[in-house]
Amino acid sequence: MKVIGYARVSTAGQALESQLERLSVAECSEIFEEKVSGAQSERPELVKAIDQLSEGDVLIVTRLDRLARSTRDLLRIVDVLEAKGAQLKSLSEAWADTTTPTGKLILTVLGGLAEFERSLIVERTSEGREIAKREGRRLGRPPKLTKHQRSFVLKWRAAGQNNAQIARKLGVSRSTVSRIK
Template structure:
């Protein structure tokens, strides 16, 4: 079992010193650190840290906000960690410690809440779309061509012009013209 540390600060004005000191004191064999916003999904050092995790290893962070910006992001990272057979431990957020049954339970409950929230959002979105449809609102992107332009496309086709030629005339793509019936 290896303890692998991960430290992150958001801006170049911040320093990693305190986090690195805490991770070394916790016994981390190797530490991955970077200066990058947590909003970035592709954080090279985090990706490297996750890739080095093996069965029984523990990824150690000083605080969860150094690892993830949202519950969904945290749960995705924990899933990746556990897929490798490893665990997660936060030094400050003691409840976020998948090396203990309590920490595993809390993260499982958070995962269930996130899943519930996603299903509520999907349900509300579907209801909103249905209400808009019943009210006669057109959903989706506005049409590229007006009804007058669509009629012109049909007329030009009858006159023998091909879709590419018509598209050039109207300043739209050939596929936009080809969808008009």
């Protein structure tokens, strides 16, 4: 079993020393460190740390905000770790420890809450679309061409011009013109 540490700070002006010290005390065999914003999806050292993990290994962080930028991101990372048979442990948040049954339970509950929140968002969005349709509001991007321009498209097409010629006249793409019926 390997214990791998991950430390991250957001800016070059911040220091990693306190995290590195705590991870050393936690007896990490290897520590991956980086200075990159948590909002960035590209965190190469985190990817390397996770790549090092295998069945029974543990990834340790000093705090969850050093690992994930949101609950959804945290749950995604935990899923990746679980797929490898590895576990997660936070030194500051005792509840975030998948090496214990309680930690697994709490992260499962968080996962259920996140899934519930996603389904509510989908439901509200769908409901809003239905209301907008009933009220006759147009959904999606606004049309590139006005009604007046669309009538010209039909006239020019009837006069024998092709879609490419019409599109050049109107300054739009050929596919925009081809969708006019």
